[in-house]
Amino acid sequence: MKFTDGFWRIRDGVQISYATEVRDVCAESKRFTAHAAVKRVTKRGDTLNAPLLRVDCFSPLEGVIGVRVTHHAGKYNPGPDFALTADPDGAGTVRRDGSVTELTSGPLTLRLDEAGPWTLTFRGEDGRELTRAGAKGTAFATTGDGAHHVLAQLALGVGEQIYGLGERFTPFVKNGQVVDVWQADGGTSSEQAYKNIPFYLSSRGYGVFVNHPGKVSFEVGSESVGQVQFSVEDQSIEYYVVAGPAPKDVLARYTALTGRPALPPAWSFGLWLTTSFTTDYDEATVTSFVDGMAERGIPLSVFHFDCFWMREYQWCDFAWDPAVFPDPEGMLTRLKERGLRISVWINPYIAQKSPLFDEAARLGHLVRRPNGDIWQWDLWQAGMGLVDFTSPEARAWYQAKLKRLLDQGVDCFKTDFGERIPTDVVWHDGSDPERMHNYYTHLYNRTVFELLEKERGQGEAVVFARSATAGGQQYPVHWGGDCWASFEAMAESLRGGLSLSLSGYGFWSHDIGGFEGTPDPAVFKRWLAFGLLSSHSRLHGSTSYRVPWNFGEEAVAVARRFTLLKHRLMPYLYGAAAEAHRSGVPVMRPMLLEFPGDPGCRSVDRQYMLGPDLLVAPVFTEGGEVEVYLPEGTWTHLLTGERVTGPVWRSERHGYDSLPLYVREGAVLPLAGDDSRPDGDWLDNPTLLVHPTDDADWTAEATVPDLTGIPAAVFTVRREGDRLRVTAQGTERPFAVRVPGGASAQGAGEVVVPLA
Structure with missing residues (x-):
């Protein structure tokens, strides 16, 4: 103001x-x-x-x-x-x-x-x-x-730049902007934001x-x-x-x-596929999607049922629509027998037509106006009321409804909405309505997350949340909300995610292909590479399905290639996830986070570091033209092996099966031997991809975590003249070592690889 x-x-x-x-x-x-x-x-x-x-x-x-x-x-x-x-x-x-x-x-x-x-x-x-x-x-x-x-x-110093303030889709550097920290359901194309965090980070x-x-x-x-x-x-x-x-x-x-992020389960890093929002679907549709992914060799980890798994006009009463899902328990069992986890959509609103509305009203679990009336409106759901999460009894009541779904076989929830919170109301605990407007989402997501931790165990809880405020990073994962199916919206989404990562959030996702409208095949294919090189990856849309074959056979090949690549990268990615859990450093990192001393990185918002050692630059053009900045050092393209010396700006052109994906000099990337799933046995024939420096005394380490994020094995790499010596601690199982453009070797305990 x-x-x-x-x-x-x-x-x-x-x-x-x-x-x-x-x-x-x-x-x-x-x-x-x-x-x-x-x-x-x-x-x-x-x-x-x-x-x-x-x-x-x-x-x-x-x-x-x-x-x-x-x-x-x-x-x-x-x-x-x-x-x-x-x-x-x-x-x-x-x-x-x-x-x-x-x-x-x-x-x-x-x-x-x-x-x-x-x-x-x-x-x-x-x-x-x-x-x-x-x-x-x-x-x-x-x-x-x-x-x-x-x-x-x-005071701002000369040249000082400001970042963060939540998931903001406006320019990445916030200098010159007016930012009101106030939750709003405004999409990804305006100054409004779903995740408003009163925290900023300075380049100083x-x-x-x-x-x-x-x-x-x-x-x-x-x-x-x-x-x-x-x-x-x-x-x-x-x-x-x-x-x-x-x-x-x-x-x-x-x-x-304000709180460190919980560590999401490894299975959540795999590919999520949804029914989409207003599309028609039933069990046959869902089964055809799952079969189609398997037939095309695209591993699927999570299947998500969006809003219309419930009856129309009755969201959220947590009851499957019997007209399209007459046997929900049997259906979920059949899906889980195929190795899938199940997610369902929820929000904190209860429509008047739902039997739960009368129940919640009778028990005093809905927010009221100062005169005692239940607060209601018709926006989103007819006559809907708002669950009062300031009441311990209301929280327990809400959790009990969700537990029935967990007992049926649901594994996690997409916690949508939570932004349009009224200020002309009275809360159960007497909270100030203005202060509660932003804070409501925190109580909402905490209520759901704590139930998942209780019922599924710590390390197994994960939500897919849209709204958040300070401290909400404790309850991952968050996604970027309703974006258009365009290259511009793809770039907007990335800016929002990078701003959120500088606001304390360790994990972030977005709707691959965009939410509103149907993407052009070029947009969809480019977004696939970006989405599968994000911490979490979800195919989701509004009025059309997001199964890859709807966008052509090349889209199928792109989806398969990058899903398998992500699975191979899981030992590395989960190590970065464990670091986010321990220290608050996000998985997807703006360039300035890894290179704070490089002025060239301070305003870059179309690329990022995925963990400490992988540079990703999504392609925002149909023809594949992309500009990428490589900081000082020698960088090796992960897919082609090309080596580039920075600092340098490069103009590159990539097909749909590629993008700028560079490995930092000095990195040792542990790759999984099994690319069929994200949560496999990462010590079963792993490969260490070593990128040595020219330093004669160079040493480095690579850690392979277990599925709880704890280091299961540590590999130490030492340069000895014209060879590398790699020793393993914590495992006696065989592993391979590969130097891009050089030799490779395999063994157990200790492996020596010639550099020439």
């Missing part, structure tokens, strides 16, 4: 008060509190009839410093609040030196000098200034409608998290071009500066604060 009219003036109807000078500082051993006057105090009378801002500075975790700015402290906060991890004793250390107070936490220091104008300065471990809240950096404002806002501004090696679950308005160099401003309609604002110095360090600390 903008409060100023240009640089000099305040907007009509706005009154704004800036922290101007320090009046006192109360320091403890691990935190301090300062009071700031909003005007110069030259005599005692100046303290009368004037506001005073309280600013609390503290550290919840090492490398994270929080600032809470409060105008009137008496406002009641009914919640909800983000659940944050914090050291109960505090993680910082306060030092006083004359007029200067400093709070240091790990590599991050906050400095306040009482002798000068009000300024909060954040410095890194090397003493370099990261950012500061200067002359207009701490304030409150009232607007003509009587609303009260608290705001902060943090720090992040900022605004700890407010409601609407947070960001002006990213868009009101004051040298500042990132964020404001909330409240009496206080709390934000955390998160230290780096590398972007990976920022994400590690941020996810330590």
Whole structure:
């Protein structure tokens, strides 16, 4: 939200008060509190009839410093609040030196000098200034409608770039943008977003998290071009500066604060096929799809039933439509006998026609208006109500309905919707409706995910979620929502996923071929390669089926090629997944995450690193023309073996069976011997694809995890002159070693491979 009219003036109807000078500082051993006057105090009378801002500075975790700015402290906060991890004793250390107070936490220091104008300065471990809240950096404002806002501004350095703020489909670099953190069902072609996260990451090696679950308005160099401003309609604002110095360090600390992603089961990384949305289907249709994939040699891992598995006008009552699925238990048994997992679509709404509506209403499980009426509307489902997940009883009731589906053979749920949450309602626990608008999706997905963990066990739970807020990364997987079937939407989807990955989310997917409309075969084939080189891969559409043979025999070949390739890559990919679970570093990584020191990577949004060592550049043209940037080092194309030395921009042309897919110099890729499934025995005849550097003392390691993400074997590679020596720990089974463009060898325990 903008409060100023240009640089000099305040907007009509706005009154704004800036922290101007320090009046006192109360320091403890691990935190301090300062009071700031909003005007110069030259005599005692100046303290009368004037506001005073309280600013609390503290550290919840090492490398994270929080600032809470409060105008009137008496406002009641009914919640909800983000659940944050914090050291109960505090993680910082306060030092006083004359007029200067400093709070240091790990590599991050906050400095306040009482002798000068009000300024909060954040410095890194090397003493370099990261950012500061200067002359207009701490304030409150009232607007003509009587609303009260608290705001902060943090300085942007020369050339500094800002990323994240959730899954945003607007330009990847957020400088110059106005971003309102407010859930909306707006597709992938506007400034609205399904996943709004009040966290941004800076190219200068720090992040900022605004700890407010409601609407947070960001002006990213868009009101004051040298500042990132964020404001909330409240009496206080709390934000955390998160230290780096590398972007990976920022994400590690941020996810330590807000929650690390769970590790999805390995089977979920295989190919998902759905019925699509409004298409006609029954068991015969489903069986024909499954048979068709098998006949064409395209391994399938998950079959998903979208909305119309239930009766029309009755979503969600979790009952199979008997007209098209008269024997759901038998059907699911038959599908599971073929090795498939089963997913079904759900949402948190209950239509009035469903018998569950009366049941939920009688039990008090639906959200109500202030006058006691059940909140209803006809958008999406006729007369639908909204499950009140703030009620423990409603959560248990909802889980009991889902458990019946699990008992029938369902394995996971697509948790759709959760964005259009009203604010003119009363919640069971008294939550503030404005704060609950964004937060509702967190309760929704947590309710479903916790049931899956309880019934299927930890490590087996996975959802396919559309909406999320801060902390939602704990409940993977998330997909990019409703996109068009076009190259432009394909690029939009990637931008959204890359922004989400810089917001703490480890796993992300999208609808292969696009959701709305029917893709041109060229779009579908190009999207297949992109989708199967994402963390999770799903064929899904709206009004048409997404079975590959509907798009020609070449599409079938492309689907088969990249599905088998993904299965071979699973030991590597699951290692990256385990890293996301441990540290918060995502599987799909914007280039700047792996190469923060390379300016050429900072605005690249049409390619990414898949794990630490694979560079993927999807092709967004029918003819196969694509530009790709390769950072410093020697890169080897995984499919062709071509070697390219960077840094370099390349213009390439690829057929539908290829795309820029480069392996980083120094990488050791463990490949599965069995490409028929994503969750096979990865130590059964694996191949280590070794890309040595020219360093005479080069060594590297490759880890093959088990299906729980724990390392099952470690392979150490050492260069010894003109050969490589590879030794295995944790396994005595045979393995192969291959050097692209060179020799290969096989053995057990230890293998030596000549380089020439």
